[in-house]
Amino acid sequence: MPAAPKTTVPQETGTDGFHEPRRDDCPWCGSRRLRTRLRAPDLRQRGRHGQGTFVVDECRDCGHAFQNPRLTAEALAFYHRDLPEAAPHPVPPRRHRAAARAMLPFPEPESWLDVGTGEGAFPAAAKRYFPYTAFDGVDTTRHVQKARASGHIEEAYRGRLTDEAIVNRLHARYDVVSMFHHLEHTPDPRAELRAALRALRPGGHLLIELSDPHRAFGTLLGKWWPWYAQPRHLHLMPPANLVAELESQHCEIVTTDRRAYRIIARMGFAAERGAGY
DSSP: OOOOOOOOOOOSTTSTTOBOOOOSSOTTTOOOOEEEEEEEOOGGGTTTTOOSOEEEEEETTTOOEEESSOBOHHHHHHHTOSOGGGSOOOOOHHHHHHHHHTTTTSOOOSEEEEETOTTTHHHHHHTTTOTTOEEEEEESSTHHHHHHHTTSOSEEEESOTTSHHHHHHTTTOEEEEEEESOGGGOSOHHHHHHHHHHHEEEEEEEEEEOOOTTOHHHHHHGGGOGGGOTTTOOEEOOHHHHHHHHHHTTEEEEEEETTTTEEEEEEOHHHHHHOOO
16 A cells, blocks of 8 residues: 655745745835734644744835745645644634624625635624525635535635636626635735625625734734734735725725724725726
8 A cells, every 4th residue: 555645844934945935025015114023933733743933024114914935825725724723713603793793784685705714604693684695605625615515605616716717707796795814814915805896796895804913912912913823824914905905996995893803895886897807
C-alpha cells in the first residue's frame, strides 16, 4: 500500500514558496508610508503544526492593515482546509439575529445571498425574521454543501464570488447580499465588493460586517486580539475606507453601526451599470 502523502506545513517567511513577495506599498491606496503593526505566530494551531511568524503592516495614510508578505493561494488553502478544527470561531446566534434585524426596516427580500456562509448559521437565524425569503450561499469550503443539506440555504455555490462562472450565473439575482467578516479573508476586497454589486438587483442592499483595525482592543490585546486571526486574515479595513469605496461605486450608504462595525449600502442604477466584472 502506498504511503499517505505528507502534509506540507508553511514555514518561516520566504521559505518553501508559501509567501508572495513582500510589497512596499499599500494594497488599498498605493501609499508607501507603511509601518509594521504586528508580528504573530499561528496561535490557533500552536502545539500541532502551526509554524512561522506572520507580519501585519499598516498604511500610515489610509489606515488599511494587511498581511505582508501575504500567503500564497496554496498556503492559504492549507490554513482554511476543510477540517472542523480549522473552521472559523462560531459567531454567537444573538449576533446573527441582530444582523438580520438590521434589515427589517426595508422591504422583505425575495432572494438573499450570504457570502462566506460556511454551514449556513446566518441564513438559519435570519429565517426567523424573513420566513418567505429564499437564502442561497457561497463559500470556498465544503461546509456550504452541508448548509444546503441541512436546509439552511436553497442553493449552494462552492468557490469565490469573484469566480467568473459564479458571478456570471448570479448577475442581478438578489435583493440582498451579505458579507459577515468575509472581506478580511479575501485576496482582493475591492474585487469582492464589485462581484457583490453585480449579484445585486438595482436598488438591492449590501450588508457588511467587518473588523475595524482601529478598535481599541486591537491595540490593548496585541496578537491576542481575535480579529487579527493570523494567518487567515489578509486584510483589516477601516469602515471609512469601505464607505468611500462604495460611494465611489454610486452606492448610497443607508446605515453604519460603529458598535457592530456594520454597513448597509443600497445599490443604485449607476452602480449596476458600473459593476462589470
